[in-house]
Amino acid sequence: MAVFHVQGVPIGGVAIMLALFASMGGFIFGYDTGQISDIMLMDDFKLRFAQCGTPGVLSTCNFSTVRAGLIVSLLSIGTMCGALIGAPVADFLGRRHAMVAECLVYFVGIIIQATSSHAWEQYAMGRFVGGLGVGALSAAVPMYQAEMAPPQIRGSLTATYQLFITFGILTAYCIAIGARELSNSGSWRTVVCIGVLWPLILSVGILFMPESPRWLASRNRLEEAQHSLARSRGVSLADEKTDNFIVREVERLRVNAQAEANIKSGWLDCFALEKKTLYRTLLGMSLQTFQQLTGANYFFYYGATIFQSVGIEDSFVTQIILGAVNFICTFGGIYVMEKYGRRVPLMVGGLWQSAWLFVFAAAGTAKVPQENPAIGKVMIVSACLFILGYAMTWAPGVWILVGETFPTRTRAKQGALATASNWLWNFLLAFFTPFISRAINFKYGFVFAACNLAGAIVVYFFLYESSDLTLECVDEMYTDPNCKPWTSRHWAPAGFATRQEYAKFKDAQDNEPSATVSHAESESTAAHAGVADKEEPVHDEHNW
Template sequence: MAAMFYFRGLPIGWVAIMLALLASMGGFIFGYDTGQISDIVLMDDFLLRFATCSTPGDAATCTFSTVREGLIVSLLSIGTLVGALLGAPVADFLGRRRAISVECLVFIIGVIVQICSSHVWQQVAVGRFIGGLGVGALSAAVPMYQAEAAPAQIRGTLTATFQLFITFGILVAYCIAIGTRNTPGSGSWRIVVGIGILWALILGIGIFFMPESPRWLAAHGRIEDAQKSLARTRGLPEEEAKGHYIILREVEEIKYSVQYEKQSRGGWIDCFRPKNKTLYRTLLGMSLQSLQQLTGANYFFYYGASVFKAVGLQDSFVTQIILGAVNFVCTFGGMYVLERFGRRKPLIIGGIWQSAWLFVFASAGTAVDPTTHHGIGTLMIVSACMFILGYAMTWAPGVWILIGETFPTRTRAKQSSLSTASNWVWNFLLAFFTPFISSAIGYRYGFVFAENVDMMYTDPDCKPWTSSEWAPSGFTSRRDLIEKTRAAEAQKPLVSNGVEEDRIEKRSGSSEV
């Protein structure tokens, strides 16, 4: 075994690179499961089986109710929420590799439940919930494993591969969906869902060919195994590991950290103690993960195909692939930006950039009917791509890197779980309520994300620990904002973009809706 290359004078083995790439299949599974549903809910056979059809056998007359579509899409997020809370404790108990393998098995069970469904939409939703348990647990265990096993000199970059693979998974889901959409019968969507088993098998089996986390091994008294693990990631022969100065130094650092952790092991309550800024870091992690969802990115990933179909595109699947490609390619730039310019400034600039393009998207769709003005529809697509560019280069990888770097050893697992869980809470809320909100206010939904992100960041009085109660100027509290918004909406009906109302008007022959 030899070092693959040297970084800052220290050897880096090929196993360290393979470890990061293979473990990031957990992110790929997350992205693939996120991306596939946007296209599946538009497939004819899926509509005929699980939607409500006014004319049996005619997919053009089939539609999902907002509740049904919201549950099918969002129950994945409820599963991931539960899985994220369980992920770190399970990884502590079983070890990082065994935990990842078990979580892949749970995901496979969820996939099987989905593809075995014939006409019961609830079974599809439950299958996505079970799959979400595995995805959520992986989202907690994989970054932890990468942060503990990767050499410190390239840890940030390798940890960012988790987000890179999320974007890759989304793109692959879009590509497979466009390839299977014309497949006769249920193969159009069952193939897309079923292929997820392959990704889980690659990770679940392949992870056992990688070294275990040296920190976890040392915590269980397996110092010699920890040395071998470090030797493999450094590309050093195992027979030299015991006496090599790099390995000896890193083992001593790990042993010290483990000893300190045992002497001051933290429980859940310790995550919220102000001492050593532990509370601050817990709230910071939860706020960052929440705001990552509140940028609005998943609005496009979950419902993008439906959104672009609504603006008059004949092939919204192609637009999804364009968005997915932008997301994937720009994540490489994000990895460079975050290493070159740090974490804080890219997040601030990225938030402003995203809000600006969301304003363009929402303003264009609100001002003019995009179904009758091709130029407006094109502008909305360009705006979405520019938004995704900013997201992929800042908030998407940046938050996951920060989560791996921010927490102290003794409470790292629990704080990681809390932070990831907050991500999934907002993921569920946005996935479930988007159909309701979009049907009420249409493309003005973009203003919701744009205003909140931009104003929250430019408000000097808004702190991470007060962001959950933040409200724009003119409102005394978040509750006051909600109540006044509801009162204003009650005074006048809100329509989406006039499309649905025009359809109703044409059917009824009346000028009133």
């Protein structure tokens, strides 16, 4: 049964539940990201794994730059490898069963970390193994959500992945502040072992959700694809064969799968020039790179250390404040990405983030924060305002785009390449940040400010507006020679002046009692006809 309708399209409760369960993959990612910053400051962890001048004397224990960088960053190396492995696994096993397998890998990583005693190398390798699971999930989850979600709410449902990342980070901060007073290894082992719950919830819950109808259609399992669509749209199984909307959607999937059936796709196909495939691969990788270069993980990985250095006595509390801002503002990000599309929020976000990072860096460079409490407060406020902008734009926006920019045939592999790019830069920042911070201190913020400006420029010149379109129409838009990135928000399928007109046409046909499969076939044929015949309207990107 449909819970509600959006633009006349039924939305079932299963569509909401699958978004929530799948997003537990993001929660795992966020929890692992958030926990390490506080664990590195726990007394027992430092006594066991840091370099101590006098064994057993805490005041003489400190992590070398290399050791701290490796413990933090080996997770990212694992996630990069996992993201690349995740694509063929998701294509072979299906989206749901791939997630279950990846949760088991993450579980093994937790065991390796929790059983570490005094060898920091074992703990670091546990983070690497856990990273394999996290990386594979980061490739599979946004893809599954984009393929399952109705286009009318695809942005919101896919953005729940980022929302759960922020929730995971905040949860890790809260658990860490509660566990730090536990005696001996109970402090950090509690934080690590609680992480077992998250893959358990995901691996069990996702088995009750339907498989991606696009994946099923690509395997010629059209009846199962029909069941999957019916469940996510709230249509009863008794009505699925007569429901106009379901019949038409299945036909679209069949036509698309048939067109791609004889085309074998390998990794090299991600770099083909046809249909702007290479263009989109490089675009996805660039967006994921710039998401890391915004500087967000500078605060999430090393926030506790950063705020200790500006004179904050209890940096754990400051971390929770940052985490709460990140989590709460992501709700606003879901609204922004659904209301204003993809391009404008990313451009505005890049400018906003750049401005506040400039303030952060300038304040920290102008005076010594430890000797000027007012400067320290300015830095904390600017960091919070930076996180506000990031959480509402670049954080959810890039993950949405990874799910909806690529064609079905190569979506898994292109998504994996884009996500691997994210994790590569995640590793580079995690490992080299201690070295860079010691060399230039808070001037590091100027580097991130410049990267945010560059990201906004890339979005303006290269990213197409993909909101309110089916995944098949997004593919058509990218291959329309008359459509440019800065005019793409006005683009509509062939024969329609606007996307709103196309949506009304679809709604009218979907609600027509006489709508049949032949209508779906005729629309599919029209959609793939020469789009160059369509007269281009006057465009004005700046009419926001």
